[in-house]
Amino acid sequence: MQPFTYQRANNVKEAAAAVAANREARFISGGTNLLDLMKLEIERPTHLLDISRLPLDSIEETPEGGLRVGAQVRNSDLAADPRVRSRYPVLSQALLAGASGQIRNKASTAGNLLQRTRCFYFYDRNMPCNKREPGTGCAALEGFNRIHAVLGASEACIAVHPSDMAVAMAALNAEVETTLPDGTIRTMPIGDLHRLPGATPHVETALGHGEMITAVILPPAPPGRQLYRKVRDRASYAFALVSVATVIEKSGDRIRSARIAIGGVAPKPWRPLEAEYVLAGAAAADSAFTEAAESALAGAVGRGGNDFKIPLAKRTLRQTLAAAVEGA
Amino acid sequence: MAETDYRITRRAVLEGGAATCLFLASGLPVGAQNAGVVMTAGPANAPISRIPMTFRINATEHALELDPRTTLLDALRNHLGLTGSKKGCDHGQCGACTVLVNGRRINSCLSLAAQHEGDEITTVEGLADGDRLHPVQAAFVAQDGFQCGYCTPGQICSAVGMLEEVRAGWPSHASADVASGPGALTEAEIRERMSGNICRCAAYPNIVAAIRDAAEEV
Ligand SMILES: Cc1cc2nc3c(=O)[nH]c(=O)nc-3n(C[C@H](O)[C@H](O)[C@H](O)COP(=O)(O)OP(=O)(O)OC[C@H]3O[C@@H](n4cnc5c(N)ncnc54)[C@H](O)[C@@H]3O)c2cc1C
Ligand code: SF4
Ligand code: FES
Ligand code: FES
Numbered sequence: 001m002q003p004f005t006y007q008r009a010n011n012v013k014e015a016a017a018a019v020a021a022n023r024e025a026r027f028i029s030g031g032t033n034l035l036d037l038m039k040l041e042i043e044r045p046t047h048l049l050d051i052s053r054l055p056l057d058s059i060e061e062t063p064e065g066g067l068r069v070g071a072q073v074r075n076s077d078l079a080a081d082p083r084v085r086s087r088y089p090v091l092s093q094a095l096l097a098g099a100s101g102q103i104r105n106k107a108s109t110a111g112n113l114l115q116r117t118r119c120f121y122f123y124d125r126n127m128p129c130n131k132r133e134p135g136t137g138c139a140a141l142e143g144f145n146r147i148h149a150v151l152g153a154s155e156a157c158i159a160v161h162p163s164d165m166a167v168a169m170a171a172l173n174a175e176v177e178t179t180l181p182d183g184t185i186r187t188m189p190i191g192d193l194h195r196l197p198g199a200t201p202h203v204e205t206a207l208g209h210g211e212m213i214t215a216v217i218l219p220p221a222p223p224g225r226q227l228y229r230k231v232r233d234r235a236s237y238a239f240a241l242v243s244v245a246t247v248i249e250k251s252g253d254r255i256r257s258a259r260i261a262i263g264g265v266a267p268k269p270w271r272p273l274e275a276e277y278v279l280a281g282a283a284a285a286d287s288a289f290t291e292a293a294e295s296a297l298a299g300a301v302g303r304g305g306n307d308f309k310i311p312l313a314k315r316t317l318r319q320t321l322a323a324a325v326e327g328a
Numbered sequence: 329m330a331e332t333d334y335r336i337t338r339r340a341v342l343e344g345g346a347a348t349c350l351f352l353a354s355g356l357p358v359g360a361q362n363a364g365v366v367m368t369a370g371p372a373n374a375p376i377s378r379i380p381m382t383f384r385i386n387a388t389e390h391a392l393e394l395d396p397r398t399t400l401l402d403a404l405r406n407h408l409g410l411t412g413s414k415k416g417c418d419h420g421q422c423g424a425c426t427v428l429v430n431g432r433r434i435n436s437c438l439s440l441a442a443q444h445e446g447d448e449i450t451t452v453e454g455l456a457d458g459d460r461l462h463p464v465q466a467a468f469v470a471q472d473g474f475q476c477g478y479c480t481p482g483q484i485c486s487a488v489g490m491l492e493e494v495r496a497g498w499p500s501h502a503s504a505d506v507a508s509g510p511g512a513l514t515e516a517e518i519r520e521r522m523s524g525n526i527c528r529c530a531a532y533p534n535i536v537a538a539i540r541d542a543a544e545e546v
Contacts (some may be wrong), residue, residue: 003395003396004396005396031443032435035440036420089506089507093501096506100523101486101523102433102434102435102489103435103438105433106434106435106438106439237523
């Protein structure tokens with residue numbers, strides 16, 4: 001690990017300004033992703049701003065009837081919160097499907113959103129990687145790319161975003177609240193937080209340097225049944241190959257509305273809006289689920305090792321929709 | 329308690345030439361290279377900065393001056409001689425380093441010591457009450473919940489934290505319905521909740537049995 005100086009933050013504005021003042025400074029929260037990457041010298045900050053003790057660790061009701069989740073709320077506390085369990089079960093399910101009990105006890109809401117890809121070549125400093133070192137190429141394109149993206153990727157990078165939590169938040173239309181280094185507060189839909197790689201895969205989010213996430217806002221719980229399904233190589237403690245979060249509302253035998261977010265297949269939680277349109281008003285039957293799945297994966301591109309993800313994502317989506325409808 | 333110092337001197341590192349390779353080949357824990365020494369990969373003449381910190385570990389106060397890079401695990405093992413917590417992977421993947429911080433289980437390898445100033449830390453050394461083993465420790469002995477024993481301190485600390493989570497009503501991925509919380513502590517529940525602790529000897533059946541016994545006792 002490279003040497004760095006360590007500073008404990010006193011408040012949000014000061015923390016944001018301190019990081020903004022140094023290109024090589026980083027926020028550290030739970031540290032479960034940042035320290036991992038620092039040990040491998042993939043991240044080489046010269047200054048760490050410890051925000052883990054800032055009083056951003058509460059979950060509060062919003063006037064609109066939703067929840068405001070502080071950036072420092074631990075993944076385990078968020079998953080166990082009775083309001084989240086009863087009103088946003090898809091979020092609890094996604095959190096509990098991720099990492100381990102120990103990691104969830106440290107991992108923060110903001111850190112989870114901003115965790116970096118698990119691409120093998122991003123982690124291997126001997127290999128070319130446009131995300132780690134812009135302009136060097138992408139070893140995954142012709143490499144062992146079983147875990148890589150089939151949607152939203154580019155010729156410069158085919159990495160996926162590894163978060164389970166973010167997939168559920170995308171299906172819940174969450175908003176991300178941030179504080180800029182000058183103290184200004186802004187919010188953005190979670191769909192705008194992560195950027196697609198295009199020609200600049202090292203630019204991963206819409207956040208400026210020093211911009212700090214302070215909360216995630218969940219709108220009032222949508223009507224209908226929520227469900228998260230995760231498919232992975234082991235039954236537990238493994239990242240998603242494919243995951244699906246859905247919120248589906250029925251009216252009689254018909255689907256009134258459906259929301260879908262897919263994880264493990266793209267550089268960000270993937271909302272296939274076309275598939276949601278297919279489902280709106282359709283009869284709640286296999287034919288509609290199949291049509292939605294075909295539509296969601298219509299633009300998918302396999303790179304060899306990850307070809308299997310395309311049929312796997314379709315099957316997982318069909319199966320999750322059918323299971324959600326059954327209980328809706 | 330006197331501070332036991334296992335650090336390698338900076339000079340030893342610099343004189344080592346291909347120091348990193350040598351240490352790796354010698355099987356020294358990777359963190360021992362990092363703790364308190366300027367790594368060869370860093371700027372050659374960077375100052376060794378140290379910051380004073382105080383910890384409460386197993387109900388005893390400890391004051392240390394540590395390089396900010398020191399993880400909680402390295403602070404425990406290399407600076408305080410508390411070698412019960414083990415280093416398996418140093419990347420959050422195995423659970424051998426599990427300790428309790430303010431009663432909660434975490435991976436001490438993925439945490440900076442500096443982040444834990446003032447926290448109440450319990451390691452496997454602090455679980456027993458004098459000569460009386462903690463019920464989870466006793467259950468591991470009674471059920472033969474180990475072979476080589478390397479993962480065991482992490483398994484035990486993790487199980488202590490896990491049983492607390494069950495008592496608090498936290499659901500798991502194995503729970504049928506997250507809203508209603510955990511039902512009975514079935515084998516599936518135990519296995520899911522303990523999945524952050526890998527056992528290379530695959531002593532899992534006995535580990536599960538030990539935890540089931542302990543759950544009844546605690
Ligand atoms: C073995 C292992 C298995 C895992 N399995 C899964 C899994 O199955 N599913 C899954 O979803 N995740 C998994 N994870 C990842 C885990 O969820 C993340 O490491 C964790 O959520 C990161 O949170 P943190 O608070 O520790 O972040 P940190 O490591 O502290 O920070 C991560 C990044 O976010 C930045 N940051 C943190 N807080 C803020 C803020 N408030 N504002 C702006 N920037 C900020 C940091 O600067 C850093 O760049 C796994 C991790 C490990 C080690
Ligand atoms: S997929 Fe992205 S992260 Fe992986 S090697 Fe290619 S550029 Fe790097
Ligand atoms: S040593 Fe910490 S999880 Fe493996
Ligand atoms: S007993 Fe040997 S690793 Fe678990």
